[in-house]
Amino acid sequence: MALLVERPLRLCSAHYLLRIRHTIRECMPGQFVNLRGWSGHDPLLRRPFSVFNRESDVLELVIRVVGKGTEILSRMEPGEIDLLGPMGRGFTIMENRSVLLAGGGVGNAPLHYLARMLKERGNRVSCIYGARSREYIYREKEFREICDSVIFTTDDGSFGTAGTVTDAAREILSHEAFDRIYSCGPTAMMRSMVELAGSAPIEISVENYFGCGIGLCMGCTIETTQGMKRACIDGPVFDGSSIKWESLC
Numbered sequence: 001m002a003l004l005v006e007r008p009l010r011l012c013s014a015h016y017l018l019r020i021r022h023t024i025r026e027c028m029p030g031q032f033v034n035l036r037g038w039s040g041h042d043p044l045l046r047r048p049f050s051v052f053n054r055e056s057d058v059l060e061l062v063i064r065v066v067g068k069g070t071e072i073l074s075r076m077e078p079g080e081i082d083l084l085g086p087m088g089r090g091f092t093i094m095e096n097r098s099v100l101l102a103g104g105g106v107g108n109a110p111l112h113y114l115a116r117m118l119k120e121r122g123n124r125v126s127c128i129y130g131a132r133s134r135e136y137i138y139r140e141k142e143f144r145e146i147c148d149s150v151i152f153t154t155d156d157g158s159f160g161t162a163g164t165v166t167d168a169a170r171e172i173l174s175h176e177a178f179d180r181i182y183s184c185g186p187t188a189m190m191r192s193m194v195e196l197a198g199s200a201p202i203e204i205s206v207e208n209y210f211g212c213g214i215g216l217c218m219g220c221t222i223e224t225t226q227g228m229k230r231a232c233i234d235g236p237v238f239d240g241s242s243i244k245w246e247s248l249c
């Protein structure tokens, strides 16, 4: 059993940081945990969340409150918490290369841990962090510290550059080449990122609806050029060029 070490910390509008002590052997950026902070059958299933950070045996998650499960998690008291994982296929970690990370909303969460690990492996890390508005930006200072460069974009222009992640990516990619691009966020954004990447390798992390989260129910199946894949077992990280986007949009 894992242990929530302190009350969830409010980071920004509707977003909370959960710190959970857990015996972890390996944890790659892009992997997720299945979490349940309630007893009984409502909600029925555990909820999946990407790893935002890891400090030895403490996992950090950023949770955006959207419904009953996340609402309960955001109000939990320290103590035991039901956690499965880390599980799923994470991002490919390059060494001594130049990489671009592009995240939208709560999709920036897995990119934080990814940026940290990529920096530790000698990569030059550029990041585009997109959000609806200033109230939805969390851990700005940490992103600036970890990455070599960060561009913040907001849809309403209340912070950073006005516009979308893809507007900023289009501009950067017009004059700079990257060895790999990583993206997580809304489906339409990731789809555009794959188009913008052209021939550059791009990995995306899907956040579609999960059921069991452990490969049994087929509820998370998506279509790829290699056939139908279960996002919870074969992903959530996929080669962006392999996704048949119509199955997700």
Ligand SMILES: Cc1cc2nc3c(=O)[nH]c(=O)nc-3n(C[C@H](O)[C@H](O)[C@H](O)COP(=O)(O)OP(=O)(O)OC[C@H]3O[C@@H](n4cnc5c(N)ncnc54)[C@H](O)[C@@H]3O)c2cc1C
Pocket (backbone or CB within 6 Å): 032, 043, 047, 048, 049, 050, 051, 061, 062, 063, 064, 065, 066, 067, 068, 069, 070, 071, 106, 109, 110, 206, 207, 208, 209, 210, 236
């Ligand atoms: C691999 C993976 C990683 C994820 N990582 C994070 C993370 O780091 N932080 C985070 O806050 N969330 C993350 N999510 C999304 C998170 O799992 C859902 O928001 C959560 O399960 C909602 O539970 P709930 O009971 O609060 O909401 P529900 O009552 O289940 O749903 C409330 C509303 O949210 C919508 N919703 C629920 N799940 C999703 C989803 N997956 N995509 C789009 N809309 C949804 C529903 O349609 C409904 O409108 C991730 C999802 C996946 C699959």
Ligand code: FES
Pocket (backbone or CB within 6 Å): 209, 210, 211, 212, 213, 214, 215, 216, 217, 218, 219, 220, 221, 230, 231, 232, 233
């Ligand atoms: S969520 Fe059940 S198989 Fe993936």
